[in-house]
Amino acid sequence: IGSPFTDPTGPLPSPDAHFLKVRDHARNVLFQTHFTQNSWHNFAVEVDWTNRTLAVLYSADAVPLEVVQKPTPNLSATAGPDGQGDYHFGVLKLPLVNPADTPTDQGDVVHFGIQEGTTEALLYSGVFVENASGGVSVGRGPTAHPF
Numbered sequence: 001i002g003s004p005f006t007d008p009t010g011p012l013p014s015p016d017a018h019f020l021k022v023r024d025h026a027r028n029v030l031f032q033t034h035f036t037q038n039s040w041h042n043f044a045v046e047v048d049w050t051n052r053t054l055a056v057l058y059s060a061d062a063v064p065l066e067v068v069q070k071p072t073p074n075l076s077a078t079a080g081p082d083g084q085g086d087y088h089f090g091v092l093k094l095p096l097v098n099p100a101d102t103p104t105d106q107g108d109v110v111h112f113g114i115q116e117g118t119t120e121a122l123l124y125s126g127v128f129v130e131n132a133s134g135g136v137s138v139g140r141g142p143t144a145h146p147f
Contacts, residue, residue: 018034018035019034019035020034020035022069024076026074030056030072031056041060042065043057043058044058045057046071046136047074049084050084052074052075052077052079052083053072053073055069056068057144059138063139065136065138065139066144095115096115096116097113
């Protein structure tokens with residue numbers, strides 16, 4: 001969700017600012033959907049560490065998950081033991097560039113910039129990392145086998 005870190009001389013928000021995106025290791029978008037407020041957005045990301053592929057399942061609200069991206073190569077991830085088991089989940093909210101900052105500070109997104117919105121929230125529920133060799137639970141018992 002949101003516009004990429006940018007100097008605000010370009011048009012903001014970016015055209016895809018209101019989309020939830022699932023990206024691979026190389027930051028390619030595997031799946032995106034329009035973010036709707038007051039809705040649950042359900043995702044499953046199936047990771048095949050050996051073959052370096054990713055599959056995505058998605059649904060909204062109480063609808064069972066469906067495969068929206070079949071296994072796709074994720075070849076920029078490190079092969080072998082060094083690239084296995086490293087999974088990150090979260091939201092990275094980068095600030096907007098503050099034109100009043102020095103050029104050096106404008107490049108330091110960790111410590112400088114303008115953060116918009118102080119009354120927003122994004123809730124996570126039911127975040128699991130588990131073995132899915134028997135399939136991915138799509139809700140209320142059934143499983144899907146994207147592999």
